[in-house]
Amino acid sequence: MAGTEIFGKEELEAVQDVIERKMIHRYGSHGARRGIYRVEEFENRAAEISGARHALAVANGTAALIVALKGIGIQPGDEVITSPFTFIATVEAIVACNAVPVLGEIDGTLSLDPVSTERLITERTRAIMPVHMFGAAADMDRFAELGKKYGIPIIEDACEVVGGTYKGRMLGSLGTCGTWSFDPNKTLTVGEGGIVFTDSEEVYSRMDCYHDHGHIHSKEHDRGAEGKSGLGVNYRLSELQGALGLVALQKMDYALGLLRSTKKRILQAVSDTGIVPRPTHNGEGDTASHVIFMLPSAESALKFRDAAVSAGCGCSIIADNTWHFAKHWKALEVMGEKDWFGTRTPSYAPETMAGSDRLLARAVMFGLSIIMDDSAVEAIIHAVRAGTKAAL
Ligand SMILES: Cc1ncc(COP(=O)(O)O)c(C=O)c1O
Incomplete structure (x- = not known):
């Protein structure tokens, strides 16, 4: 299922173009880059395909999960319920935020079981993270009900199911946040890359700043002069991967x-x-x-x-x-x-x-x-x- 199987001249051209223009950073150099922002185009196209209001491209799927957790305001000691049937990155993302992974059981579809999830909810639960594994979706209607009933955000780990749908809607776009991965083992790959979706302006804005050292992004200022909203990390995607991502979405x-x-x-x-x-x-x-x-x-x-x-x-x-x-x-x-x-x-x-x-x-x-x-x-x-x- 590796996306490299369908690599061809389109990927070569996309990468060559970035290299020839010598414009590898996704931010800044607004004059010199003549309006070409490949990562931003990748985000816009992913948002369009998914139906989510915002898409933020990041370094990989693990980073996408961490950024999503930070975006909803996870704090040390908060509990996040997820599935024991997933890739370890799901749990690592929770641990990276100093939050506590709480593992539910799976249902007959092998997805996180909403019944076992509800039993595990405590006053410390701050997120529920169903994982769509090996192509198939978790029971998203039930998770939406749980989220509503307890006021807990749902973060979909859709890293494995880029392009998969649930009742006609794109997986990754149904929760408060959802993530896609484009790592080398995925059906679509850009080498390493991820996307995090959200409909919330507030969550998006926090994620956008956090993934790039807290910078507030604006095309009106040069890089470094935009101001900072707080501390963050560097989970940026480069223009090379942005260009590859655009091709990947065309081939989805x-x-x-x-x-x-x-x-x-x-x-x-x-x-x-x-x-x-x-x-x-x-x-x-x-x-x-x-x-x-x-x-x-x-x-x-x-x-x-x-x-x-x-x-x-x-x-x-x-x-x-x-x-x-x-x-x-x-x-x-x-x-x-x-x-x-x-x-x-x-x-x-x-x-x-x-x-x-x-x-x-x-x-x-x-x-x-x-x-x-x-x-x-x-x-x-x-x-x-x-x-x-x-x-x-
Ligand atoms: C379910 C799941 N979540 C998260 C990830 C992490 O994605 P990445 O490898 O892009 O960091 C993966 C990747 O294998 C995954 O399968």
Whole structure:
């Protein structure tokens, strides 16, 4: 699913243009750059596609999550509820703000479960961060209800689902903030880059300043003469990545179209086997980066995986995925054994994620590439058939 698969002459031209103009900084040099601001164009196009009022481009998806948390005013010791099935960056972003990650359980779609989330809300909860994982959306209507009921902002970690939708709306644009990633493993990549969306002028303004040392941005002043609103960091995106981002967004429909048609073809070809695809909250809005099936038990998932691998295809059980399941994150578990945040620190021991473990132990997964020839697609179909025969 890496976006480099669809790199071509458009990316070369976009980068060459930035280099020839020697205009690499996204801010300042207003006279010399003759009105060309690639990062800003990237932001405007992303906002237009997403339907969000504001888009801020930042250095990567992790930075986008940190900036979003800072934008809603997260303070040390605040609790943020998120999913144990995510990339560790979600939790790291919370920790980077000296806030406390609180892990809920997942639902049958493998997304953060709103019921378990509601049980974890305390007077310290300052944000809920559902994660849209491996193409599919979290239950956003339920999270919107929770946010409203308790007055808690929802930050969507949509880093993995650029272009995915939920009930016709773009993922990342539904919460108070939402984030996209364009890292090298994503369907669309600019090398390293991220976007954070919001409809709130106030949140946007805080994020805009925070991501660039607190500077208040204005085209009326030279860089350095704009004034500062406070302290920040440097999570700026460069014009090189902005230019690549514009090309990536142009290719979004093409990339998603290919992935979706491959996934559809696989699911249709195995529909007679009785194997059950992972249910989702967003159906056709899935970005189709992965094909996941739910087996009836952990034992049958093991049989499926072994037979699929023997049939010559890469297939894994999600519970074993050390990158994406918090049960495996020893560094986080250690945090739960000490009073790191000067406040209640929950346990992150594997047994606290038993419900999620049971579901992920039944989930088998194949990753898709954007460009797949017939033989690669047929290999997955063959492996699913072999797996099903062994397991069901
Ligand atoms: C769910 C999720 N959140 C956040 C991130 C962080 O994005 P980045 O790698 O751009 O920092 C990732 C990247 O893998 C991700 O998958």
